[in-house]
Amino acid sequence: MDQPTASGAAGDDGFKVARFAAPLRHGVVESIRTAIALGRFRAGERLPERTLCDLTGVSRTLVREALRQLESEGLVTVLPHRGPIVAGLTPEQAEGIYEVRCELEGLASLLFAQRADGAARVALHAALEGLKSASLATDPIAWLTAKTQFYDDLIAGSGNAAVGQSLHLLNCRITVLRATSLEAPGRAEQSIAELAALVEALMARDGVAAREAARHHVRMAASVAIANLRRSQEGAE
Incomplete structure (x- = not known):
């Protein structure tokens, strides 16, 4: 049985958010969460808004809303002068x-x-x-x-x-x-x-x-x- 691996992702197109997703913000949150789960972004790594916009195919406003949601869940941390990063775990x-x-x-x-x-x-x-x-x-x-x-x-x-x-x-x-x-x-x-x-x-x-x-x-x-x-x-x- 072949095992799916994080490195086996078929490029970044898989993170594009379907426009018919309801609500759309939920789709953006899930897309960014999946990208983190698959190692597209690792613990301690910055999450630049422009990169996330390109990755998900949505506006900066939706990306910011999604990041706030992920911050409330503890998956993202916002640092002064660095912006949002993937939260690490001990x-x-x-x-x-x-x-x-x-x-x-x-x-x-x-x-x-x-x-x-x-x-x-x-x-x-x-x-x-x-x-x-x-x-x-x-x-x-x-x-x-x-x-x-x-x-x-x-x-x-x-x-x-x-x-x-x-x-x-x-x-x-x-x-x-x-x-x-x-x-x-x-x-x-x-x-x-x-x-x-x-x-x-x-x-x-x-x-x-x-x-x-x-x-x-x-x-x-x-x-x-x-x-x-x-x-x-x-x-x-």
């Missing part, structure tokens, strides 16, 4: 975020097993198949889109919007770690196997097994991301 901060994410995704999975109706179960199974298909391509944007769809369906089936909102904020904060995770050899295949085990437990309505499968998936993702973060910081010293 290994300790990342560990704390993953600890909370572990519990929230476990809870979401438990609730899904207890509450999801037939339509939600069909949607999640289809999302897993979409993720498998995306892993066969070399387009990392397709992989991230499929992963987002999977979690959107998981949260929808859990029936708890507060869990989804909390997870969204946590995942925004660790977006900067996704590029190195995507580049980890074999991680895509491992991730799919972990999520397949989760879906199997969810389809069986086994809340206990589903919760543990979700927590295991997050722990594995954390181990890769934090190890890569430590290596990158050691290399920069």
